[in-house]
């Protein structure tokens with residue numbers, strides 16, 4: 084076992100919420116009791132309480148055809164109405180929905196009434212562009228209010244959005260547009276990142292241009308472009324439209340139509356164990372129920388007084404559930420920020436917390452670790468006393484980072500909720516409840532009320548407390564994925580074959596003596612870099628697409644800041660060796676190539692040129708051994724290698740670097 088994990092399990096510090104926090108907390112112990120008594124009735128109650136159904140449902144769950152679940156099937160609702168109009172109708176139209184902060188320091192606040200009107204106008208524009216229920220719309224935008232408007236307008240029409248993270252390349256965008264047969268792309272000229280405009284429209288143009296074997300992109304009819312970056316962009320007449328020309332001119336009246344609970348809401352692509360990303364499909368009523376429930380109870384949302392900030396980009400699931408849908412369904416006031424944490428200065432995030440009086444702050448361990456490196460002096464310059472609750476997501480948080488977060492950012496008082504979930508689960512599945520749970524640094528702790536989690540051994544039997552195993556969700560849950568877009572077989576194989584009708588999450592976990600869960604990372608060939616999922620196969624296939632490369636193996640090696648980092652081992656084609664001009668040049672060229680093919684997040688930290696890769700007699704690459712080398716450890720058992728001398732040569736090569 085990884086020595087770091089052993090340390091985790093000797094962690095004995097415990098922290099209880101203050102009496103004042105506990106006394107005012109939204110979620111009480113009764114939630115667990117009610118969920119325990121009748122799980123399905125519990126979710127039905129939550130759904131009725133948190134959402135407005137146009138036609139109330141009478142059936143809670145249909146699980147007669149596993150793994151295809153239907154929640155609240157005979158009910159109808161409009162997701163955008165639940166996030167917008169109903170708050171205005173309830174008299175909260177003047178409440179700020181979004182405090183947006185641009186990276187260069189420009190800002191804009193939108194009330195619920197204003198956001199509702201903008202979404203209605205945009206919905207009318209989308210109707211004019213021919214978007215109807217069930218159509219797919221790709222969204223490729225920076226973190227600007229228009230990104231949230233775009234998601235909600237698509238949802239309002241019963242259409243399906245596919246948000247593609249702005250850091251992904253034209254190739255990645257093209258494959259996602261093609262897979263979903265999107266009809267419309269909503270983008271911007273560019274957005275601000277690290278003090279510069281990072282262009283987006285050119286990537287859309289490149290994605291839609293005829294390219295190689297893929298040929299002409301035929302499904303996209305229009306590109307709607309927000310002017311944000313002030314960079315000059317090419318224009319395709321008849322296809323491209325400026326947002327500022329069409330949206331303000333559109334009617335602010337739009338009556339939402341109710342759609343069935345199982346109407347698809349969005350597709351979000353995520354990496355799996357093969358080269359091609361999976362389009363994870365989520366639907367409406369169940370998703371919104373669990374998004375609103377977890378957001379309200381885990382983040383202890385008091386909508387009249389709280390200012391909430393989740394730092395995730397809408398390109399990831401966290402940005403879907405805990406920026407757009409959960410907070411807006413609950414009528415929350417939130418901050419969104421366009422840029423990077425260190426632009427234009429390393430105290431930018433803390434400055435924003437001070438400026439808006441942020442009370443609830445949800446971020447990722449990678450960010451916390453990079454702030455730790457910079458030292459406490461920077462946050463200490465700002466008034467962070469408004470913070471009363473902190474959250475962490477995306478990867479295991481090491482106790483040291485947890486303690487720093489608590490002391491330096493939370494003033495030793497704010498509870499921390501470490502939330503485990505996935506793109507596939509749609510919403511948080513494991514977490515403390517902040518007014519109840521005695522928290523433990525490094526443990527995500529217990530299943531959310533109404534969620535059934537087990538840790539199983541390979542054979543499918545529950546592990547004893549104190550032991551490690553595989554994390555499964557043993558009962559269907561409202562915000563579960565409904566499938567992989569266009570690939571029901573892959574859906575079954577990936578998640579449901581291992582343990583029958585229990586969902587296999589792909590994570591290792593350990594139960595401690597109290598029954599608390601400690602996440603141990605992925606058990607498959609999926610890496611977690613800065614809380615973002617990448618597959619070894621996807622990066623390997625990008626590497627072998629380069630003319631230099633004969634073979635490639637990629638591993639996730641532990642990294643002090645990003646959790647894991649991409650490390651690649653490549654064999655260069657004999658014929659290319661001379662032309663490639665030395666290992667340093669090859670490494671630079673291949674790192675740049677991966678960034679261009681997939682996106683900068685996938686760029687390997689290191690590329691090692693080797694002569695052989697460690698393979699078993701059946702030809703399978705033993706990544707475990709490469710991980711040992713990449714992490715500077717002694718290489719483990721090599722007896723199953725076809726050629727046992729290979730690892731010595733690789734180790735020598737790497738240490739000579």
Ligand code: PRX
Nearest residue numbers: 476477478479501502503504505506602616
């Ligand atoms: O390995 C787990 C890790 O992130 C994976 C899910 O990645 P993604 O779908 O991109 O969603 C990330 C944001 C929800 C999981 O399989 N993970 C997520 N949260 C935690 C975590 N690992 C440990 N602790 C967490 N709190």
